[in-house]
Amino acid sequence: MSQTNEQNSPSREDLRVNFxxxxxxxxxxxxxxxxxxxxxxxxxxxxxxxxxxIIHSDPASTLAEVPYIFGVPAYFWFSGxxxxxxxxxxxxxxxxxxxxxxxxxxxxx
Amino acid sequence: MIExxxxxxxxxxxxxxxxxxxxxxxxxxxxxxxxxxxxxxSIGHAKIGAxxxxxxxxxxxxxxxxxxxxxxxxxxFAYILGWTGGYVLLLVLMGSQIRRFGKYTAPDFVAARYDSxxxxxxxxxxxxxxxLIYCVAQYKGLGLVFAWMFGIxxxxxxxxxxxxxxxxxxxxxxxxxxxxxxxxxxLLILFFIIPLMMIAKKLGYNWLVPQFSxxxxxxxxPEQLSTAxxxxxxxxxxYEWIALCFTLMVGTAGLPHVLSRFYTVPNNRDARWGVxxxxxxxxxxxxxxxxxxxxxxxxxTTSGTVLDPAEAQxxxxxxxxxxxxxxxxxxxxxxxxxxxxxxxxxxxxxGLLVTAAGTVSYDIYxxxxxxxxxxxxxxxxxxxxxxxxxxLVLVVAVNPPGLIAQITxxxxxxxxxxxxxxxxxxxxxxxxxxxxxxxxxxVGTMITxxxxxxxxxxxxxxxxxxxxxxxxxxxxxxxxxxIIVSRLTPPPSEELRRFLVEKVHSP
Numbered sequence: 001m002s003q004t005n006e007q008n009s010p011s012r013e014d015l016r017v018n019f020x021x022x023x024x025x026x027x028x029x030x031x032x033x034x035x036x037x038x039x040x041x042x043x044x045x046x047x048x049x050x051x052x053x054i055i056h057s058d059p060a061s062t063l064a065e066v067p068y069i070f071g072v073p074a075y076f077w078f079s080g081x082x083x084x085x086x087x088x089x090x091x092x093x094x095x096x097x098x099x100x101x102x103x104x105x106x107x108x109x
Numbered sequence: 110m111i112e113x114x115x116x117x118x119x120x121x122x123x124x125x126x127x128x129x130x131x132x133x134x135x136x137x138x139x140x141x142x143x144x145x146x147x148x149x150x151s152i153g154h155a156k157i158g159a160x161x162x163x164x165x166x167x168x169x170x171x172x173x174x175x176x177x178x179x180x181x182x183x184x185x186f187a188y189i190l191g192w193t194g195g196y197v198l199l200l201v202l203m204g205s206q207i208r209r210f211g212k213y214t215a216p217d218f219v220a221a222r223y224d225s226x227x228x229x230x231x232x233x234x235x236x237x238x239x240x241l242i243y244c245v246a247q248y249k250g251l252g253l254v255f256a257w258m259f260g261i262x263x264x265x266x267x268x269x270x271x272x273x274x275x276x277x278x279x280x281x282x283x284x285x286x287x288x289x290x291x292x293x294x295x296l297l298i299l300f301f302i303i304p305l306m307m308i309a310k311k312l313g314y315n316w317l318v319p320q321f322s323x324x325x326x327x328x329x330x331p332e333q334l335s336t337a338x339x340x341x342x343x344x345x346x347x348y349e350w351i352a353l354c355f356t357l358m359v360g361t362a363g364l365p366h367v368l369s370r371f372y373t374v375p376n377n378r379d380a381r382w383g384v385x386x387x388x389x390x391x392x393x394x395x396x397x398x399x400x401x402x403x404x405x406x407x408x409x410t411t412s413g414t415v416l417d418p419a420e421a422q423x424x425x426x427x428x429x430x431x432x433x434x435x436x437x438x439x440x441x442x443x444x445x446x447x448x449x450x451x452x453x454x455x456x457x458x459x460g461l462l463v464t465a466a467g468t469v470s471y472d473i474y475x476x477x478x479x480x481x482x483x484x485x486x487x488x489x490x491x492x493x494x495x496x497x498x499x500x501l502v503l504v505v506a507v508n509p510p511g512l513i514a515q516i517t518x519x520x521x522x523x524x525x526x527x528x529x530x531x532x533x534x535x536x537x538x539x540x541x542x543x544x545x546x547x548x549x550x551x552v553g554t555m556i557t558x559x560x561x562x563x564x565x566x567x568x569x570x571x572x573x574x575x576x577x578x579x580x581x582x583x584x585x586x587x588x589x590x591x592i593i594v595s596r597l598t599p600p601p602s603e604e605l606r607r608f609l610v611e612k613v614h615s616p
Contacts, residue, residue: 017539060336072328084392
C-alpha cells in the first residue's frame, strides 16, 4: 500500500496554478499584491461612473449640486485628469512591492 | 468646408521631418553597432517609457481622442481611461509572466502554451485582423490630413498618403535606418502641446497649462452647450461608458504589439518600470487632447459659427488641426499638428503591417501551407503579404465605417474578446488547454463580429453589444467558455504545467 503511494507521488506533485487558489509562498504573496492593485484600479475606474449613474441623472441639478475643482465638476476632473495619475501611482506601487517580493525570494534561494 | 488651396508649408515641413528621422535612424544604427552590450545596461527607465509611448501613439491618440471629445464631451474619457488603465491590467496580470514564458509573439505564445498548431494559426489570423482594423483607422487619419493639406478629395488623398507611407517604408528599409523611438515621441508630444498652448493663448485662457484651462473654456460656453459637455450622460448611457472603457482596457492588455514591448527591453524589472514612465508619457498626450475639443467649441461660439451635425462629424477627426487654423495660429504651428498626425499614422501603419506580414509568412504560410519554405522564400512571402494587406486596408478605408477612435476600438474589442482571455488563462490557470483556447477564440470572434454584421437586424443586439464595446460581456463569456471546455477535455501535459510553476510563476 505504501509502495503504491510512493509510486504515485511524483505524478501527484502539486502543479496547480490558479489565480483564485495561489500556491503558498511567492505566488500567494504576488497574487495578494495583484488583488490589492486590481481593487484600487477597478474601484477608481468604475466606481465613479456607477456612483454618478446612481446619484445623478438630471444634467442641470447635477451641475448645480456637485463640488467643483479647478473650475470643472469634481467628477469631470477626476475622470479626465486624476485617474491617469492614479494609474501611474498604482503601477509605481505595484513595482515597488514586486521588487521587494522578488528580491526577498531571490535572497532566500 | 473643404478649401481647395494647396498648403505648401506643411508639405515642405513634412518632407524635412521625414528626412531628419531617416538620417537620425541611420546614425543611431551605426551607434548601436558600437557597444550593444554596454548600452543595454545603461538604458534608463524613462527611455524605455518613451519607447512604449511612441509605439503606442497612433492617429487614434493624436487626432481621434480630441475628435471624440469635440463631439461627445465627457464620454471621450472612456477612451482616455481605457487606453491608459489597460496598462495597469497588462502590468499587473501578465507582463512579467508572459516575459518569463519567453515567447515573443501572440501566435508563438499560444502555440507553446496550448501545444496546438490549430490554435497557433487561429491566433495568428486574429492578430492579423486586429492589425488590419487598427490600420484602417490610421489610413483614415492619413487620408483626412492629406486631404486638408492639398485641398483634394479624401480618396485621392488616401491613396497619396499610402504611397508616401510605402516610399518611406522602402527607403527606410533600403538604407536600413532604425526607428528612433525617443526622438519620435519627443517630436509628437512637442508638435501636440506647443500648438495647444498657443491656441489657449489666442483664446485668452491660461496658456501655461491648457490641460487645466480648458475647463474654464467649457464653462464659458453657452449654458446649454456647457451642460451637455460637462454632464456625463449626455452622449452615452452609463452602460455604454463602462462597456467601452472596460473593452479598451482588456483590449490594451491583449494587443499583440503592446505586449511585444515587454521583450525589447533587457530585463523584466526594467520593462516593469518602463511602463510607469510610458504611462506618464502617454498621459501627457491624453491630459491635453480634450483641450482641443473644448477650445474648438470656444472658437465656434465666439465667432458665431454653427456646424450642422454632419459637418461636425466630418471635421471631428481633424479638429486638432482645424482648431489651430480657426484661431489663426501661425502656419508653422498648424503644420506641426498636421505633421504629428501623419507621423503617428505612418509609424503605426508601418509597424503593424510589417508585423502582420511576418505573422502571415511565418505563422500561417510556413506552418500551414508550405513547411519546406526557406528563409528567402519566407521573406518574399512577407513582402508580398505587406502589399496585399496594405491594399486590403485601403479598400476598407475608402469608406471608413466610423471615427478614427471608434474604428480603433473595434480592434481592441477583438483583442479583448480573444487574445486577452487566452493569455490570461494561459498564465493563471494550468488546467486551460487547447480545446478551451480554440473554443474561446471562436466564441470571442463571433461576439466581436456579431454586432457589426447583424447589428442592423436587431437594435437590441447593438445596444447590448456595441461594436466598440463588446468585451464587457464578451471577455467574461469567453473566459467561461474556456473554463467549461477545458474542464470537459484532458488537461495539458505535466511537462507544460511544471514549466508554468517553475519558470513562469517563480521570482
